[in-house]
Amino acid sequence: MGDSDTIFLKRFSMVIAVLVAITVVIIVIAVNTTGGVDPNANPSRLTLADKRTLPVGAVRTELSAADLAAAAPVEPVDPADIDGGAVYAQVCQACHMTGAAGAPVPGTDLWAERAMKGLEQLAANAINGINAMPAKGGRMDLSDAEVTAAVEHMLGQ
Numbered sequence: 027m028g029d030s031d032t033i034f035l036k037r038f039s040m041v042i043a044v045l046v047a048i049t050v051v052i053i054v055i056a057v058n059t060t061g062g063v064d065p066n067a068n069p070s071r072l073t074l075a076d077k078r079t080l081p082v083g084a085v086r087t088e089l090s091a092a093d094l095a096a097a098a099p100v101e102p103v104d105p106a107d108i109d110g111g112a113v114y115a116q117v118c119q120a121c122h123m124t125g126a127a128g129a130p131v132p133g134t135d136l137w138a139e140r141a142m143k144g145l146e147q148l149a150a151n152a153i154n155g156i157n158a159m160p161a162k163g164g165r166m167d168l169s170d171a172e173v174t175a176a177v178e179h180m181l182g183q
């Protein structure tokens with residue numbers, strides 16, 4: 027090794043030593059002024075990290091009360107609660123009050139003849155339709171119980 031190499035190595039090591047010393051000083055200053063690196067020091071950073079690393083899907087093992095309420099089957103309507111008179115007025119009356127298309131008008135002899143069939147048969151025919159009488163009076167959104175209640179109302183007239 028020549029002299030110039032030795033001098034170079036000496037100076038180079040000195041430069042490295044000075045840089046290392048500066049680095050250590052900077053680390054010491056940084057740790058002392060910030061209190062070190064505490065991952066819990068910034069909770070929002072933590073929650074963000076949690077959010078970003080959440081699995082895409084998760085299995086729910088618990089149901090809230092609201093979930094249970096939403097999943098509960100619809101309470102069946104008590105037939106006794108159905109207002110047959112209201113159904114009749116809304117849907118059936120249009121034909122059955124005027125006798126349109128030969129609809130038997132409750133309270134007439136023509137109706138009395140029909141009434142002989144009894145509630146069960148009349149209700150079945152009203153639900154399924156008979157001749158010019160459309161099924162459920164054309165209101166397919168009515169339940170069988172609602173149509174039956176309307177027939178009961180007609181029989182009571």
Ligand code: HEC
Pocket residue numbers: 113114117118119120121122126127128129130140143147148149151152156157158159160162163164173174176177
């Ligand atoms: C579009 C007119 C129309 C509407 C609306 C209508 N009906 Fe009728 N309905 C008729 C006609 C016409 C007949 C007679 C059918 C026949 O010739 O047997 C009839 C007959 C009936 C009968 C007698 C069935 C039988 O077995 O003799 C019942 C009961 C009846 N309707 C109930 C209802 C009820 C309940 C509603 C309402 C939900 C309703 N109708 C709505 C036209 C209608």
